[in-house]
Amino acid sequence: MNEPTGVENEGAGASGLGEEPQREPGLTTGAEPEPPPEVGSGILRVFGRQLKRFRMRAGLERPEFASMVGYSVSTIAAYEQGRRIPPPRLIDQADEVLDAGGVLLEMKEEVAKAQYPAFFRDAARLEAEAVELHVYANQAVPGLLQTEEYARAVFGMMRPPLDEDAIAQRVAARLARQEVFAKRPAPLMSFVIDESVLRRPIGGRGVLRGQIEQILLAGQRSTVEVQVMPLDSEENAGLAGPFTLLETAEGRRIAYVEVQNVSHVHTERRLVKGLEVKYGILRAQALTPQASLNYVEKLLGER
Template identity: 40%
Template structure:
C-alpha cells in the first residue's frame, strides 16, 4: 500500500511498523506538569486555551499532535516562564512521529525539497487529505489499529501536511485520477470535505492540482503511482511504494524516465484551472 494510504502513517507491526512517539509523550508530560504547577485541572485549563478537555487530555497523553497556537494560548493561564518551557518542548517535536520506519528517508527528502511531484491512482495523496478522509483511511486499515496508534497516525499525517504551509517556495504538483473523486470514499460527508479541501489547497500559489480524466487513451501512468523530488542541490530523486515497502530511486537514468512520464501525464491531465472547475461541479452535485 502507498504511503498516502498506510506508510505515511505506519503499519501494524514488525520492522515496518510505527515508532512510538517519545517526543509527543515528552511534550504531553511537560504540558501536564506545567498545568498542574499552575494548579489548574484539565477542565479549567482547556477553555482558557480554547480547546476541549478531551483534546487537552489527548495531547497530554501523547496521542495528539499539539496545535501550532497552543503555546501562545498557554502563556496567559500558565505564565510567561512556563510558556517558554513549553515552547522549548514544542521545538523537540517532529512531524515524523508516527511515520513508518521505512518511510522516514523519503520524509526527510520531502522536508528539504525544492519541488515535489506526486502521481496517485489508488488514494488521494497524503499531503492533500483532509482529516475526515485521513480517518476514513485508517478506519479501514487491516489489521485494525488500536485507538492510540490510530490517533498517532492521524496526528502524524496532519503534521506532515504543514510542509505546504511552511515551505511556500517549494512547488507541489499533484496528478490524481478522477476515479478517486468519483469513488466517494468514506461517504458523502467525507467526499464533500475532500472536494472543499482540494479547492482550498489548489488556491495556494505553490500548489498545482491536476485531475487525470476517467477516459484518457494516451495515459502514461500505467506503471503506477510515483513521486519525484528536487533536492536542495538541484538533483532529482524518485520514490515508489507497494504494500508496506518502498524504494528510493537515485539512478539518473531511472529518475529521468520517471520525470519524462510525469511530464507527459501533466500534459494529458486537465489543466489546473479546468481541474478547479471540475471540482466545483462535483461539489455542487453532492
C-alpha cells in the same frame, strides 16, 4: 509549469493512504515498520513527564491546569502519560502558564516529528523544504489535497484498524502538512490524479463532494496545477502505482514511493530519473490543467 525537476511525495502515503511500509531488498531506501508513535514514543514520554513535573511545581491540579489551557482533563492526562501528541499551541501555553522557562518549548520540534509514522518522518521533512513537488495518484486523493473528512475516512478504513486517538493524530498531521501551501515563496506543485479517484466515494458522497471542491480550489492557485488522467484514455504510464517527486532548494532530487505497505525514499539518480521521465509522460497523457479544472467543475455539478 516546468516538468518535474525534483521528487518526493507524501508519506502517510504517496497514495495518501498512510499505510506502514516494510523494507524490500534492492531499493535505495526503505523503512522498517515500527509501532506508531501514538503508543508512546520516547520523546512523548519525556515531554509528558516534564509537563506533569512543571504542573505539580506550579501547585496546579490537573483539572485546574486543563481549564487554564482549554483542554479536557482526560486529554491533559493523555499528554502527561505520553499517549497523545500535544499540538504546538498546547506546548506554547503550557510553557507560559507553568513558567517552564523554555524547557517545554525546547522539545517542540521533536514532539512535532512524532506526529508522523516513523517511516514518513524523513519524507515529511523533505516535503516541507521542497521548492518543487509533483504527485501522481491513482488510489486516493493525494494527502496534500485531502479534506479533514476525507482524511479521517481514509485512516478509518485501515486494517488492522487504528484507534480513535491514532486516527485523530494522523488526521491532524496530514492537515498540518498542508501549511506548505502558505509558504513564501510557495513551492511549485503539480498533481496528476486518476479519474477513478475522483469518482470513488470514500467516506460517502457528501465527503467526496467536499473533497472535489477542495481540489478545484487548489487547482486555481497560481503555483499549483492539477491534471486528470481520464478513465477512457487508452494510454497510462502510471499503472505501477502512485509516487511523488520533489526538489529541494539545494537542488537535491528525490522520489518517494509507497504501495502495498512498502515505502521508499529514492535518491539514486538512475531511479529518480526514471520516475521523472514517467511523470512527464503522464502529464502528456492526462488532460491539460485547464481541461482538468473544467472536468472537475463539471463533476462537482453532477454531485
